Amino acid sequence: MDLQLSGRVAIVTGASKGMGLAITRTLLEEGARVVAASRKSSPELDALAGPGLVHVAVDLMDPDAPGRLVERAVEEFGGLDILVNNAGGPPPGVSLPRFGFLTPNDDDWRQMFEFNLFAVVRAVRAAIPAMLERGGGSIVNISSTSARQPGTMNYDYTAAKAGLNTLTKGLSQEFGPQGIRVNTVSPGPVRTAWWTEEGGAADILAGATGADRDAVMDTIAPEMMNLTTGRLVDPQETADVVALLASPRSASTTGADLVVDGGFLKEL
Template sequence: MEAVRPDTGIPAADQYASDGPADEGGQADGSTGTDDVVEHHTATIRGLDTLPIAIGRSSGGMTAQKLLGRYRRSDAVTDVTDFPERGRPLTIGSGWRGRRPDLVAQAEPVAEGGLERIPMELGLAGKTAIVTGAGRGIGLAVTRALADSGARVVAGSRSVTAELGELAADGQVVAVEVDLAHPAGPPELVDAATAAFGGVDVLVNNVGGVRPRTGGFLEVTDEDWTSAFTLNFLTAVRTTRAALPLLMADGAGSIVTVCSVNAVLPDPLVIDYGAAKAALANFCKALSMEVGPYGIRVNTVSPGPVATPLWLGTTGVAATVAQASGLAADEVAERAAADSITGRFTRPEEVADLVLFLAGERAGNITGADFVIDGGLVKTL
């Protein structure tokens, strides 16, 4: 989730200037203060994580312990007992955050510029999360990312897709086929989480859908309005209502709801969808004020166009608009991407990264907030 500085392997956004005076030859900005830190490595902790290591070659160089400790905050790695040379093991003793003693990592060379994105420890391991609309797109990406973070996931979907079925193969993810647009669906999903894992720690309200109204407002019927509000608003309300007593009983929890830029960016092409998402944003903000004192955080994520079947599928937004306009679906998508500053659609994995951050312990004092991820599509403050 972070860019990594190629000179040291330390995350660019976390230069640790607040760590106090430099020690062990290191500078406050995370550099070593020498010109001879010549090797960059990654250490794989028994497949659990991948960390950057820079190996110093002078007495002024920063030790591997300091680099690891600074990356994972000083409480993450309590003891490095073997300074790694190429191909030699790096032993981390007395616990990985106190839970995984005596881990052994193997230091391997990394080509210059080849450092990968490093997973952030979010405190989600062992937590139970419910994800709605988990069969594809953003919901599938969130489900996969939660599982990769060690969470147990109850994934609700109108149909269990092949991709979701694969995630559920090892039991860490429980796929539930459920119609969340029906009033009985959300309680059924929450009951499944209680039955499988004993409770709920995180709720991700993701289910939603949009149908471009290419015929204009006058062709949007009462049934269309009801359908849009049921799918994009009431499903979240009902699922939250079913899960909230469990969260309140624990005195902690996080609710992250996938909203949309159309909550604040009115567009007649999606007039009913935008109105429903505006209601959803208002609901989440109000709820955060009520349940915050009980230790429950409520936040929203508002994507612009995302590279998912909802936009790019054979019956998606681009194809529907193309059929009405005479343009090719690819051209419709290209024009939509060009409206953003970055010139591309957001990837579902990028939305998932943001959802996981808000769900996890690193966002412990964030609530009642909306986070836009749209490549700069919304130009207003």
């Protein structure tokens, strides 16, 4: 299926690895031109180098960073059609999960909201005028199933993502009549650096359960989360959904939350 993305201009945050890398690669394969944003590049992102890709090194904890990204998209490619707010999860230097409400302090909460909500607010604020100049566009915010099924860990993260869902719904109502669609994609546990990096979720849960990290990712975590598929989500599976939402083929989809979670959520 032709997603009609050829020549369209996209910004993808958190583009150097994991879901962001998969999203960037998928949009490039569909003919889009991409401004890939991350604090630093990666060999995998460098391997995608070409005339349709520009990497911009930014820290989204910097309030001015989103505006610079939109400016670069306009300078390099003449406008902006797609914004994928993928960067999120643990802020720089933070490891999750954190267990219990009393664990995160005020600074932890501020950092979590800065990275997972306020950076998105600023990016959308910067992107909308550029999209309106092109007659519309598509914004895809990467949320989490945790926003819809919170538990007794990562309170700050789940609250920030719940706020992101609410933001998305409101934006879709306000700017839909002007041609800008806004949706969320809610992954479940995805096999990304959040899990695989040293000191990440796999190591933390391995310490809590007495198992090894590979067993956590392959068996224990899917069983703990009662994943219907029996495995963590592959980043490409999320990227494919993002590309469809970015596409004009999804012209009547706005204000939606598409779940890619291996069957984690069980409610209607």
